[in-house]
Each structure stands twice: as C-alpha cells, then as structure tokens.
Amino acid sequence: MEGVIRTAKVKLDVPSERCDDLHQTKNQFLHCANITSEWAWKHPNDYCVTSKQKAENALYDQLRNETELTANLVQKGIRRAIEATKSGVARLKKQERTSQPHFDAWSVVYDKRSATFHRDHVSLSTVNGRVECDYVIPDDPEETPIGEYLLNEDYEFRMSTLQYDRSTESFYLHAKMRRTERDEKEQSTTTFDDAKHRTVLGVDLNVDGSLAVTSTGVFIGNADEMNHRRREFEKTRGSMHQTGTRSAHLSIQSMNDREHRWMQDELHRASNRILEEAHEHDCTHIAFENLTDIRKRMAGAKRFHAWAFRRLYQYVEYKAEMIGIEVEQVSPAYTSQRCSSCGFTHETNRQSKHQFVCQKCEYELNADYNASKNIGHKLLKRLRSGQKSSSGGAPCQCALKSGTLNLNGDFYASVESTAEGESTDKPTTSVVGN
Numbered sequence: 001m002e003g004v005i006r007t008a009k010v011k012l013d014v015p016s017e018r019c020d021d022l023h024q025t026k027n028q029f030l031h032c033a034n035i036t037s038e039w040a041w042k043h044p045n046d047y048c049v050t051s052k053q054k055a056e057n058a059l060y061d062q063l064r065n066e067t068e069l070t071a072n073l074v075q076k077g078i079r080r081a082i083e084a085t086k087s088g089v090a091r092l093k094k095q096e097r098t099s100q101p102h103f104d105a106w107s108v109v110y111d112k113r114s115a116t117f118h119r120d121h122v123s124l125s126t127v128n129g130r131v132e133c134d135y136v137i138p139d140d141p142e143e144t145p146i147g148e149y150l151l152n153e154d155y156e157f158r159m160s161t162l163q164y165d166r167s168t169e170s171f172y173l174h175a176k177m178r179r180t181e182r183d184e185k186e187q188s189t190t191t192f193d194d195a196k197h198r199t200v201l202g203v204d205l206n207v208d209g210s211l212a213v214t215s216t217g218v219f220i221g222n223a224d225e226m227n228h229r230r231r232e233f234e235k236t237r238g239s240m241h242q243t244g245t246r247s248a249h250l251s252i253q254s255m256n257d258r259e260h261r262w263m264q265d266e267l268h269r270a271s272n273r274i275l276e277e278a279h280e281h282d283c284t285h286i287a288f289e290n291l292t293d294i295r296k297r298m299a300g301a302k303r304f305h306a307w308a309f310r311r312l313y314q315y316v317e318y319k320a321e322m323i324g325i326e327v328e329q330v331s332p333a334y335t336s337q338r339c340s341s342c343g344f345t346h347e348t349n350r351q352s353k354h355q356f357v358c359q360k361c362e363y364e365l366n367a368d369y370n371a372s373k374n375i376g377h378k379l380l381k382r383l384r385s386g387q388k389s390s391s392g393g394a395p396c397q398c399a400l401k402s403g404t405l406n407l408n409g410d411f412y413a414s415v416e417s418t419a420e421g422e423s424t425d426k427p428t429t430s431v432v433g434n
C-alpha cells in the first residue's frame with residue numbers, strides 16, 4: 001500500500017557558490033534521459049523499449065562514463081526516459097499523436113539514496129559532492145502544504161524533484177510526502193512524551209583548513225592563517241636571537257605578547273561564532289572531541305595546536321555556561337571514518353584529507369563536516385542512553401529532565417556502561433545538521 005502522496009513545494013536556500021553544481025547536475029541528468037529516450041524510441045520502424053532493466057543494461061556504463069553523476073542519478077535519468085517512453089507507447093496504442101520524448105525542463109529526480117531529506121533542510125547529491133540546502137519556510141506555514149505535509153512528522157519523504165524557476169532564479173524542492181502507517185505514528189508519539197528536548201551541536205577541530213567545523217556546516221576560523229603567523233613569529237624571533245642585543249631581547253617579549261594577543265583574539269572570535277551557531281539552532285549541548293593526547297592522535301598537531309584547541313574549548317565552555325548550554329567531550333574513535341548519513345564505518349570512506357565519500361551509500365561531503373556530525377551524534381547517543389538507563393530514579397534523569405545537566409565523573413561512567421542498551425529513537429533529540 002503506497003498511501004496518499006501529497007506534494008509540498010518549498011524554496012531552497014542554496015549556497016551561491018553551489019548553484020552551478022546544481023545546474024550542471026541538471027544538465028547531466030537530462031543528458032542521461034535524452035540519450036535513453038533516443039535509444040528507446042524506435043517508432044515507427046520497430047517496437048519501443050519500455051523495460052528499465054534493458055535500458056540500464058545497455059546504457060548505464062556509457063552514461064556513467066559520460067557524466068559525473070552518482071550511480072543513483074544516472075539510473076534515475078534512465079528511468080525517467082523509460083517512463084516517458086511508456087506513456088508515449090500508451091498514446092500510440094490509443095492512436096494519439098506523440099513523438100520521441102525530449103527532456104529540456106529544469107528537473108532532477110531525487111530519492112533517499114541521492115538525497116537526505118530533513119524537516120528543515122535537504123542534502124542533495126550533485127556532480128561535485130553533496131550540497132546542503134535549508135528550506136525557506138514561510139512565516140505562517142500552518143495552512144499551507146509545507147505546514148500540513150513537509151513539517152508534519154506524520155508524513156515521510158518519497159521520491160521528489162528539484163526544480164528551478166528562471167524568472168526568480170530560485171531552486172525549489174517539490175517534496176512528495178506520504179502519510180506514515182498508524183502504528184509507526186503511535187510509537188513516535190509515545191516516545192515523544194518522555195523525551196526532553198535536547199539538541200547537540202557537533203564541533204570538529206583541525207590543524208589546517210578551517211580551525212573548527214560545526215555539524216550545521218559552518219566553517220570557522222582559519223588554521224592555515226594561524227600556522228602562517230606562528231611560523232612568521234618564529235622566524236623573526238630566530239633572527240633576533242642571533243643579534244643578541246638587549247633591545248632585540250625586549251622586542252621578543254613584546255612580540256610574544258602581540259602573538260599571544262592575536263591568537264587569543266582569533267580563538268575568542270571562533271568561540272563566539274560556535275556559540276552563535278549553537279544559540280541560533282536552539283542547542284542544549286555542544287560536543288567536542290576529547291582533547292587529551294591530541295598530538296599523538298592528530299597528524300601534524302604541534303604543541304601550539306594543543307594549546308589553541310584547549311584554549312578554544314575553555315572559551316566555549318565558560319561562555320556556554322553563561323547561557324545554559326552544556327559543553328562535552330566525546331571519544332574521537334572513528335569520527336573521521338564513519339558515514340554521518342548511513343553509519344557505515346570504514347577507513348576507505350576518507351578519500352583524502354578533506355573529502356569524505358561513503359563506500360556504501362555514496363554520501364559525499366567535506367570530511368571535517370562529516371566528522372563534526374559524528375561528534376554530535378556520539379554525544380547524542382550518550383545523552384539518550386543516560387535518560388533511558390536512569391528510569392529507576394538515578395539522579396542523572398532528574399538532571400536531564402530539569403534541563404540543568406550537570407555531569408560529573410560518576411555520571412559519565414554510569415552512562416557509558418549502558419550505552420549499548422540504547423536504540424530507541426527520540427524525535428525531539430537531535431544533532432543539528434544531521
């Protein structure tokens with residue numbers, strides 16, 4: 001039973017530098033459809049091909065070579081043309097006028113393999129990795145399809161299309177929504193009651209590229225610039241030491257101060273940006289990787305980086321405390337190898353320093369962004385298992401429910417020991433951006 005499908009059209013907030021990736025994706029998607037259509041349409045000389053399997057067998061390899069699309073989008077392009085060919089054949093049978101299908105309308109088909117649908121944004125596969133687009137939700141969505149279907153947890157996403165309006169230069173997701181089965185729904189409402197709203201912002205720290213990357217996809221600070229300034233300071237200091245005069249010695253002192261001040265300013269700015277992001281997404285928690293032994297774990301990490309990370313963490317921690325947000329550290333194990341979309345964990349997922357491609361579901365994104373989502377996910381798991389394990393009246397449940405989560409060492413231990421018992425989905429508990 002497919003159930004009734006509703007369509008909600010929502011405008012997408014596409015990062016301007018990624019618009020071209022979507023246009024290219026559309027061009028290549030239509031190329032797949034048109035090549036297929038040409039191949040399948042044999043009227044009036046022969047029967048048209050209406051088997052998706054036959055078309056895929058004949059064309060898949062060729063189209064995969066000719067385009068930069070993922071396997072799933074190539075397949076969708078082929079299928080779209082075969083669907084149209086089938087309709088054409090039906091018209092021919094009814095003696096109606098028709099011709100070989102041609103595709104030039106701006107449209108790309110996305111399903112759960114080529115897109116990840118969320119209530120507030122969608123992640124779309126493109127010719128150049130994934131792009132994350134926020135929905136532009138109107139002020140009063142209640143009476144509109146957006147409020148009734150898109151934002152409604154009783155509806156789930158089905159195969160949808162991405163379209164483009166030339167007159168306004170805007171991208172739209174035509175989201176197909178299907179009402180979920182009743183028993184699924186009841187389950188989700190019962191867990192809703194005992195789940196407290198908790199939202200986690202994951203933060204990944206780096207020795208190069210961006211200093212910090214959040215699970216909401218914000219790249220903060222410039223680690224390369226910090227490294228560069230650090231090296232320049234070292235160089236100047238080295239040459240001054242050689243002159244050995246008293247005035248040179250004083251300059252070193254002032255330079256150390258200047259260096260120190262600049263670094264601290266930079267770290268303050270970064271911490272403010274992380275807090276802004278947490279505040280904007282109504283987060284209750286911020287998750288960092290465990291910072292001990294950072295130099296052993298992280299290739300290229302210097303004592304300077306360990307200092308900078310600890311300092312940034314401290315800034316975030318004390319500023320967060322003032323606005324009632326908890327800051328936690330989680331184990332860094334596998335955060336760079338795990339796919340934040342499907343959970344598949346393997347070292348080959350990490351294609352290069354900054355590129356992550358899941359070998360199972362083909363999810364492609366910036367490697368640090370992927371890691372930040374996993375860091376958020378780890379804390380989330382810990383928080384969920386903590387709430388579940390404490391149902392016997394242990395103090396951690398009260399702390400969680402009251403919203404003043406004040407974890408001490410003992411609480412960590414009791415939560416960790418029951419972590420594997422965790423499996424229920426709590427709809428109000430989420431990693432922002434995941």
Ligand SMILES: [Zn+2]
Nearest residue numbers: 339342358361
């Ligand atoms: Zn995956």
